[in-house]
Amino acid sequence: MSADSRLLVVDDEPDLRTLYEMTLLREGFALDSAGTVEDALALLESRRYDAVITDMRLPDGTGLDVLRWLDQRGRSERIVVITAYGSPENAVEALKAGAYDYLTKPVDLRQFRMVVASALGRVPRPESSASGLAARAAPSPSSTSATSASPSPFTTSPAASSSPSPFSAAPSSPSSAPFSSSPRPGGSASASSVASPVPAYAEASTSASGFGGPSGSASATTVAGQRPGPSPQDLDAPTVTPMGAAMVEASRKAAQPRGRVAAAGPVSALERLVGDSAAMRQVRELIEKVARSMAPVLLNGESGTGKELVARAIHDVSARRPQPFIAVNCGAIPEQLLEAEFFGYRKGAFTGATEDREGFFQAAQGGTLFLDEIGDLPLAMQSKLLRALQERSVRPVGAVAEMPVNVRLLSATHKDLAAEVLAGRFRQDLYYRLNVIQIRVPPLRERMEDLAPISARVLQRIATDAGVEPVPQLTAQALAALGRYSFPGNVRELENLLHRALALSGGDGIDVVDLGLPEAMLEAEEVPEAAVDTADLAQGVPLPAEAIGQAPLPSDLATYLDEVEKRLLLRALEQYRNNRTAAGASLGLSLRQMRYRMARLNISLGGDDA
Numbered sequence: 236m237s238a239d240s241r242l243l244v245v246d247d248e249p250d251l252r253t254l255y256e257m258t259l260l261r262e263g264f265a266l267d268s269a270g271t272v273e274d275a276l277a278l279l280e281s282r283r284y285d286a287v288i289t290d291m292r293l294p295d296g297t298g299l300d301v302l303r304w305l306d307q308r309g310r311s312e313r314i315v316v317i318t319a320y321g322s323p324e325n326a327v328e329a330l331k332a333g334a335y336d337y338l339t340k341p342v343d344l345r346q347f348r349m350v351v352a353s354a355l356g357r358v359p360r361p362e363s364s365a366s367g368l369a370a371r372a373a374p375s376p377s378s379t380s381a382t383s384a385s386p387s388p389f390t391t392s393p394a395a396s397s398s399p400s401p402f403s404a405a406p407s408s409p410s411s412a413p414f415s416s417s418p419r420p421g422g423s424a425s426a427s428s429v430a431s432p433v434p435a436y437a438e439a440s441t442s443a444s445g446f447g448g449p450s451g452s453a454s455a456t457t458v459a460g461q462r463p464g465p466s467p468q469d470l471d472a473p474t475v476t477p478m479g480a481a482m483v484e485a486s487r488k489a490a491q492p493r494g495r496v497a498a499a500g501p502v503s504a505l506e507r508l509v510g511d512s513a514a515m516r517q518v519r520e521l522i523e524k525v526a527r528s529m530a531p532v533l534l535n536g537e538s539g540t541g542k543e544l545v546a547r548a549i550h551d552v553s554a555r556r557p558q559p560f561i562a563v564n565c566g567a568i569p570e571q572l573l574e575a576e577f578f579g580y581r582k583g584a585f586t587g588a589t590e591d592r593e594g595f596f597q598a599a600q601g602g603t604l605f606l607d608e609i610g611d612l613p614l615a616m617q618s619k620l621l622r623a624l625q626e627r628s629v630r631p632v633g634a635v636a637e638m639p640v641n642v643r644l645l646s647a648t649h650k651d652l653a654a655e656v657l658a659g660r661f662r663q664d665l666y667y668r669l670n671v672i673q674i675r676v677p678p679l680r681e682r683m684e685d686l687a688p689i690s691a692r693v694l695q696r697i698a699t700d701a702g703v704e705p706v707p708q709l710t711a712q713a714l715a716a717l718g719r720y721s722f723p724g725n726v727r728e729l730e731n732l733l734h735r736a737l738a739l740s741g742g743d744g745i746d747v748v749d750l751g752l753p754e755a756m757l758e759a760e761e762v763p764e765a766a767v768d769t770a771d772l773a774q775g776v777p778l779p780a781e782a783i784g785q786a787p788l789p790s791d792l793a794t795y796l797d798e799v800e801k802r803l804l805l806r807a808l809e810q811y812r813n814n815r816t817a818a819g820a821s822l823g824l825s826l827r828q829m830r831y832r833m834a835r836l837n838i839s840l841g842g843d844d845a
């Protein structure tokens with residue numbers, strides 16, 4: 236049944252080669268094998284394969300040689316590298332070099348089959364004998380809705396925001412504190428546990444709530460609920476206490492801007508990631524690149540910069556897109572519930588465990604598990620997570636057997652994890668595993684040229700959600716005022732601020748006053764006196780007498796005016812830290828006009844000038 240896939244196995248140990256061959260032949264794959272790099276390359280010269288499984292250490296080179304050979308030729312074969320036990324640095328190196336995945340010796344054949352299936356883009360089918368949970372958790376590839384046969388392990392309520400749970404995700408009022416570091420949006424702060432890989436509520440809220448909540452959530456699938464679940468006694472909780480559940484967002488589909496859903500179909504997270512700054516272009520490139528492998532990615536950046544959106548984009552671009560994307564806020568889960576939440580539990584495991592429940596890993600089976608605020612995981616749980624990653628299997632609380640999981644792990648933190656390692660608060664080995672590839676999502680203030688397009692997109696979304704038409708635009712002055720703000724809460728704060736501005740603005744335009752920026756900030760940022768003459772030129776304020784009345788007449792008016800214009804543009808650019816949108820707006824120019832004038836006057840900002 237799998238004979239359409241042809242694999243190449245490279246290992247110099249005949250016994251192992253035979254073992255791999257037998258395993259793969261039994262799966263129905265067509266197969267070639269080689270014992271050296273040279274033989275492998277000869278075979279690869281002669282034909283293409285769907286995947287290559289290669290040992291790292293070979294008599295005449297390493298698996299990396301095979302990998303690089305393929306990479307240099309732009310070949311599409313996915314590569315699984317087999318590394319010796321206790322040499323994670325080899326695995327990391329292979330992943331960085333572009334391997335799809337790795338296996339550690341001694342190879343567990345069940346894992347072997349799963350990894351190969353995953354490399355071939357098939358839905359890995361964990362052995363059903365391992366646990367009924369696995370089979371239940373694994374969604375059908377063709378199924379796009381909640382398919383779990385089991386009832387929700389944790390009660391989830393679509394009426395999330397009314398949940399009294401301490402972890403509930405009542406959308407925060409965007410107007411409450413536009414300048415404070417905004418509260419997490421309804422999305423990320425949601426409280427809910429995963430019942431099934433793709434809970435019905437996820438589907439429903441994907442189409443219902445659009446691109447994000449009023450406070451700027453990235454997730455339209457956020458669900459908050461209260462789990463009347465138990466606190467496992469064997470996890471330091473002496474009695475059963477109804478707890479607020481972990482914070483989870485589950486979605487197989489990206490959230491999408493409302494109003495475009497029906498016409499344009501689902502909008503991927505990558506499309507939702509607005510911004511054409513050099514930094515964002517680089518992030519987008521990395522997303523495309525890392526989406527091709529199973530390499531763990533650590534997203535680093537301040538709160539509200541878009542780390543979760545980037546994680547969703549990686550999932551959306553990857554072959555795992557049809558499978559669940561499970562986002563978990565590690566910092567929000569009570570410590571004594573962590574193990575049960577992550578790995579699930581079995582009926583009778585502790586008082587109140589009246590039925591089997593799946594955990595995040597099972598819910599993400601075949602898909603992506605995004606662990607936000609990974610730096611908040613307590614050390615004990617870090618060890619358990621590390622083990623799950625190494626073994627690619629988890630043991631639900633109260634279960635005897637391990638169950639294999641095929642999950643791609645993405646994590647995020649606003650902390651400096653390397654410093655946390657040094658301080659003894661984060662396990663070095665786990666850091667090493669999570670940090671195979673790092674993507675830094677820069678703060679908004681470092682990419683202010685993205686301010687205008689993000690604002691436009693956000694306004695479009697919230698206006699559409701609120702049924703406001705036409706979509707109000709920011710005036711040039713409002714945009715300039717925003718350009719002077721440092722946005723400690725990043726894009727989320729911008730969203731909150733615009734939400735509030737939209738509510739306050741009466742007409743078609745959003746002006747400075749609607750933004751509710753603090754007086755102190757506006758005063759501090761007032762245009763310096765010396766600039767008033769020129770800044771106000773457009774409003775008809777006359778130039779000071781000495782500028783035109785007493786200065787000698789220029790012999791070449793055009794060149795003279797060009798020089799004046801150039802100096803003013805340079806001053807504005809300096810004042811707005813090379814942000815052309817804000818600098819232009821302060822002079823009453825659109826970005827396009829600004830670009831045109833800069834090009835005409837030969838003004839270059841150096842570096843990437845997009």
Ligand SMILES: Nc1ncnc2c1ncn2[C@@H]1O[C@H](COP(=O)(O)OP(=O)(O)OP(=O)(O)O)[C@@H](O)[C@H]1O
Nearest residue numbers: 451452453508509538539540541542543544726727
């Ligand atoms: N480049 C972008 N374009 C459009 N919207 C964005 C962009 N970056 C972030 N957002 C929006 O900003 C909000 C915050 O993003 P997100 O939740 O991904 O940030 P985060 O870094 O994960 O925050 P935290 O660290 O607090 O979890 C979301 O609503 C998201 O959709």
